[in-house]
Amino acid sequence: MAGNGNENADGDFSFSAAAARDALPRITTEKGAKSADVCHDDTAPRVNFQTIDELHCLQKKRSAPTTPLKEGGGVVMGTSGPTTPSSGETMLQSVSASLASLTRETGPKLIRGDPTSAAKVAHVPHTPTSVPAADVSDSGLKFTHILHNLSPAELYEQAIKYEKGSFVTSTGALATLSGAKTGRSPKDKRVVKDETTASELWWGKGSPNIEMDEQTFLVNRERAVDYLNSLDKVFVNDQYLNWDPENSIKVRIVSARAYHSLFMHNMCIRPTPEELENFGTPDFTIYNAGKFPCNRYTHYMTSSTSIDINLGRREMVILGTQYAGEMKKGLFGVMHYLMPKRKILSLHSGCNMGKEGDVALFFGLSGTGKTTLSTDHNRYLIGDDEHCWSDAGVSNIEGGCYAKCIDLSREKEPDIWNAIKFGTVLENVVFDEHTREVDYNDKSVTENTRAAYPIEYIPNSKIPCVGPHPKNVILLACDAFGVLPPISKLDLAQTMYHFISGYTALVAGTEEGVKEPRATFSACFGAAFIMLHPTKYAAMLAEKMQAQGATGWLVNTGWSGGSYGAGSRIKLAYTRKIIDAIHSGSLLNATYHKTEIFGLEIPNEVEGVPSEILEPMNAWEDKEAYKDTLLKLAGLFRNNFETFTSHKIGDDGKLTEEILAAGPNF
Ligand SMILES: Nc1ncnc2c1ncn2[C@@H]1O[C@H](COP(=O)(O)OP(=O)(O)OP(=O)(O)O)[C@@H](O)[C@H]1O
Ligand SMILES: O=C([O-])CC(=O)C(=O)O
Ligand SMILES: [Ca+2]
Ligand SMILES: [Mn+2]
Incomplete structure (x- = not known):
């Protein structure tokens, strides 16, 4: 066709026949009706711009006052603030107070907006400080830009421009790398022991609370604050926790990475513009300086990672780990302290509700x-990981979900699959460099690949995320020994026994030659997050279950027909059928038989599940091996429970006795 010649069927234009070989062909325009369509002069009335810069300005409309100012119209916060602050200035004053060094000048000079788009702000005159000259430091002279509650789109741009390892996947999610740490570091978690917490919290053997003194906390806090203030810009999220409006708390997260800011945007409850406008002072603040290590010469530090909680100051400091889950679970710990003070039980559980308003809790370790099971297409999702149970019912603590992605499939978990889209943070996954399609089976970076998405990405999420009192309390154990039944009904004492035990057994990672399942006992199915003694939470759970007549269930989502290596993991489709039967109430009226040793009630039939797998021994070929393994597990349960035998659970001496007797008998 008209590739490079003067052939021209319509006669609209032709290349000059005289065009030199190396010169560009000259385009000849001809006058005529059609010519304007192809190569027209721009004679239409011009829109509102004279220059390219002005054209670019037209592209962005000024947004609501709570979202960041774009054209460098920043406010400078120095040691003395303006007399009648606007809401933006109030925010900057508040953030400046959060970021104040405790030993030098007061809060740093802050500017709203991205450093690259705020060049004009440099002209704003600097307010002289009233601090004595000897105390003036260079840090007191610089500005830090504040990126306050950016939108997901803005955070994507920040991540992709400035954070290595940030990419848009084929479905629009933001793939990120969390760095050297791809999971939580419970051994590096410290809690300040002061006069109050010394008596209130659970310390010592079995407790997750490793003590630290106030002074050391301040050393780490100063290290984090200095690091954050040394940056050109920091991200600040002001958000809420707990959908129960009477008991929600305001949290501020100061971080160095767009990844962290987007993660918390998704995981905490997002304020409306009005709520943000009137946010005021946060109830709790996280300083996430995870890109920077702690100083190992500092007292109590045993590695370069430290996650420090100070309940008195209502602050948390993160040094030496960029794994975002530390923030979410750190705040969960805080809720485990604050809520029981208000007679509200905090729970490491998922939660959903049926069409009839029947609520189920799903407890279980990681x-x-x-x-997986609270995300159920036939039910409303209230939340997947952290809840409160008050006199009014249940409420989700968070505004998002944090799903494991390893081996994720569209067929088995369609709702989670579809939630991985624009706005979702995808941690540590591997993808095709060209198509950006994620390979969910790839464990090259870690087995703990994760997706963090706002709860409304699940189509049948229940917003606001609250519900009535639970009817069913489902305890999940992934038993890699393969001896616990796929489903058993528990009486209250058994429910409490298993809740306090908090058992699961997973296969020990991906290391070569590891064949033995490793049993984990984690009180309240979340010992890493609780602050008080496990019996405090257990007593509250017993009281609430009793008052509401809730039924307890133990569901093994792990192995059947043999331990890991010989048997296989129970099909998710079967577990879903079991869960359906719990929800529908049909299991409540089934006929049961009791197992030896653990004394669990096993139903004879569950619709949609092969009956031969319901009794674990039937599924094992080697019956002797089954009995040995069962006894071995029973022994592990008994050893673990020894620490609790001297404790009373609530005021009910009889219940305590029953709980102690509800363990394995052999
Ligand atoms: N029978 C089963 N029941 C439940 N999950 C199963 C089953 N078989 C395989 N799985 C897989 O096990 C994993 C369960 O992980 P899930 O994210 O639900 O854990 P979680 O309890 O929410 O943990 P965390 O507290 O760490 O978020 C999923 O990857 C799921 O696909
Ligand atoms: O906290 C995390 O990183 C993941 C999680 O939900 C858990 O371990 O319970
Ligand atoms: Ca989860
Ligand atoms: Mn969890």
Whole structure:
């Protein structure tokens, strides 16, 4: 066709026949009706711009006052603030107070907006400080830009421009790398022991609370604050926790990475513009300086990672780990302290509700199925991981979900699959460099690949995320020994026994030659997050279950027909059928038989589940091996429970006795 010649069927234009070989062909325009369509002069009335810069300005409309100012119209916050602050200035004053060094000048000079788009702000005159000359430091002379509650789109741009390892996947999610740490570091978690917490919290053997003194906390806090203030810009999220409006708390997260800011945007409750306008002073602040290590010469530090909680100051400091889950679970710990003070039970559980308003809780340690099973196409999702149970019912603490992605499939978990889209943070996954399609089976970076998305990305999420009192309390254990039944009904004492035990057994990672399942006992199915003694939470759960007549269930989402290596993991489709039967109430009226040793009630039939797998021994070929393994597990349960035998659970001496007797008998 008209590739490079003067052939021209319509005669609209032709290349000059005289065009030199190396010169560009000259385009000849001809006058005529059609010519304007192809190569027209721009004679239409011009829109509102004279220059390219002005054209670019037209592209962005000024947004609501709570979203960041774009054209460098920043406010400078120095040691003395303006007399009648606007809401933006109030925010900057508040953030400046959060970021104040405790030993030098007061809050740093802050500017709203991105450093690259705020060049004009440099002209704003600097307010002289009243601090004595000897105390003036260079840090007191610089500005830090504040990126306050940016939108997901803005955070994507920040991440992709400035954070290595940030990419848009084929479905629009933001793939990120969390760095050297791809999971939580419970051994590096410290809690300040002061006069109050010394008596209130659970310390010592078995407790997750490793003590630190106030002074050391301040050393780490100063290290984090200095690091954050040394940056050109920091991200600040002001958000809420707990959908129960009477008991929600305001949290501020100061961080160095767009990844962290987007993660918390998704995981905490997002304020409306009005709420943000009137946010005021946060109830709790996180300083996430995870890109920067702690100083190992500092007292109590045993690695370069430290996650420090100070309940008195209502602050948390993160040094030496960029794993975003530390923030979410750190705040969960805080709720485990604050809520019981208000007679509200905090729970490491998923939660959903049926069409009839029947609520179910799903307890379980990491990887046992809270997120997978609470995300149920036939039910309303209230939340996947952290809840409160008050006199009014249940409420989700968070505004998002944090799903495991390893081996994720569209067929088995369609709702989670579809939630991985624009706005979702995808941690540590591997993808095709060209198509950006994620390979969910790839464990090259870690087995703990995760997706963090706002709860409304699940189509049948219940917003606001609250519900009535639970009817069913489902305890999930992924039993890699393969001896616990796929489903059993528990009486109250058994429910409490298993809640306090908090058992699961997973396969020990991906290391070569590891064949033995490793049993984990984690009180309240979340010992890493609780602050008080486990019996305090257990007593509250017993009281609430009793008052509401809730039924307890133990569901093994792990192995059947043999331990890991010989048997296989119970099909998710079967577990879903079991869960359906709990929800529908049909299991409540089934006929049961009791197992030896653990004394669990096993139903003879569950619709849609092969009956031969319901009794674990039937599924094992080697019956002797089954009995040995069962006894071995029973022994592990008994050893673990020894620490609790001297404790009373609530005021009910009889219940305590029953709980102690509800363990394995052999
Ligand atoms: N029978 C089963 N029941 C439940 N989950 C199963 C089953 N078989 C395989 N799985 C897989 O096990 C994993 C359960 O992980 P899930 O994210 O639900 O854990 P979680 O309890 O929410 O943990 P965390 O507290 O760490 O978020 C999923 O990857 C799921 O696909
Ligand atoms: O906290 C995390 O990183 C993941 C999680 O939900 C858990 O371990 O319970
Ligand atoms: Ca989960
Ligand atoms: Mn969890």
